[in-house]
Amino acid sequence: MKTDVEISQEAKMTSITAIAKKLGIKDEELEQYGNYKAKVNFDPSAPRTDGKLILVTSINPTAAGEGKTTVTIGLGDAFTELHKKVALALREPSLGPVMGMKGGATGGGYAQVIPMEDINLHFTGDFHALTEAHNTLSALIDNHIQHGNELNLDPRQVTWKRVMDVNDRELRQIVVGLGGRTSGVPRQDGFDITVASELMAILCLSNSLSDLKNRISRILIGYTYDRKPVYVSDLHVQGALTLLLKDAIKPNLVQTLEHTPAFIHGGPFANIAHGCNSILATKAALAYGDYAITEAGFGSDLGAEKFMDIVAPRLKKTPDCVVVVATVRALKLNGGADKHDLNTENLSALKKGIVNLKRHVEGMQQYGKPVIVAVNKFATDSDDELTYLLNYVRNDLKVTGEIINSWAQGGKAGVELARKVITACDQPADFHELYNHEESTVLEKMQAIVTRIYGGDNIELSHKAQLALKRIEKMGYGHLPVCMAKTQYSFTDNAKQLGAPDNFTIHVSDLQLKLGAGFIVALTGKILTMPGLPSHPAALDMDIDENGRITGLF
Structure with a gap:
């Protein structure tokens, strides 16, 4: 089969203005970045009727692959196959993992968002703007200390690190300010990857420019010598930082291979932050579509829990249905199978590892909304393995389960799953909070x-x-x-x-x-906010020819 980038390059894209018209986005709301990308000037305060919200999550990620984003995109294309007005809301890829070990992050096979190369590389510059704003604050903090330190900020208690959208372990711990009196005050510092920046989380949780500025003003940057907190508002630079993000806050609009509209915006680290795309992108998908499909980072224990407990209260909307993605391969790995022998049928390992899926399903059921299992089919899955998995989901877990194979067949392979999701979205269901935000300690x-x-x-x-x-x-x-x-x-x-x-x-x-x-x-545990590169980075397999044709981008 062709590589993802080859499939993407052969796709016939529709103009972004035509994609916008599918959702009823007006010309004056669109800021084009070429023919196939645009930012949307979305006003979340305008009166609209929200569509149904579908949250896609998964079991714990493994080396075997789960394909959560591929399933999310394939499900969106399946809604398009059923002539439903649907919009996706997804995260932007980080250049660090793209050049490191993950390759592309826009789906796979025949379930991709395009233009794949642009989205995986610089896209519309959102991450660069965030990096610039973050490091501007770092420079302003050190400049304040250099020029008299009126706030009495203790250099040893500055909590604001620098960032870069590159996997670079050498920068985790550094010393800045070396070189004498004119080069600053020496202190220990370090770099995080851009997606781990609090600014990224702030951008994704903001509803407007004014909300963004207010949130930036509340950032805790460190403590004084007598241990009093110091905020960005004490430096009076929240306005300057916000203006650097005036375009980055606007959701980006692209399309799938099957021309389903997709908002791709923001990408906070799902370990250290909440791991979901921006609230504005999800609100736009809800406002313009009858169905909005979004996903949360990593497994349900991280991304989905944070969507429910951190994002949903700010979004003021809870999912109408939760889809948990699982694969036979990943469950066999959870059951003790060798990662180099996952192509061989192993019902014993599958039966042992299926408890991982059970816990994810039961965790999501805590919130009171319908849960569906999407079995992402791989070519090496045996009929007996797939039959056992589906029977377990339907008979033991007593939830709806469907196979989807959009990686190989596109949206048509997810139609049955889409029909089940639509039915689930129409079921009355009350949302249950995991804990009381105000009263719980x-x-x-x-x-x-x-x-x-x-x-x-x-x-x-x-x-x-x-x-x-x-x-x-x-x-x-x-x-x-x-x-x-x-x-x-x-x-x-x-x-x-x-x-x-x-x-x-x-x-x-x-x-x-x-x-x-x-x-x-x-x-x-040991959470790294600045990843390192593997022994064979994905960048080693990437190239571009004199005609601008890219190869090796996953």
């Missing part, structure tokens, strides 16, 4: 996530985390939701514990306030 919120979503027993706070919790409560921020920073590969904080472990404790090493984003980050 920070510990109670973490405990609810660990016990009800992860299936664990306890939380253990390090001495550092205990001190941080006391500081947070003393500052009056205990009402904020909790954003768990945890490995995506396991329900536990140990990436190697696959399946559905029981009787485990989540170890919290630190708690960090993200006041602009509006949540508390609970750091567990």
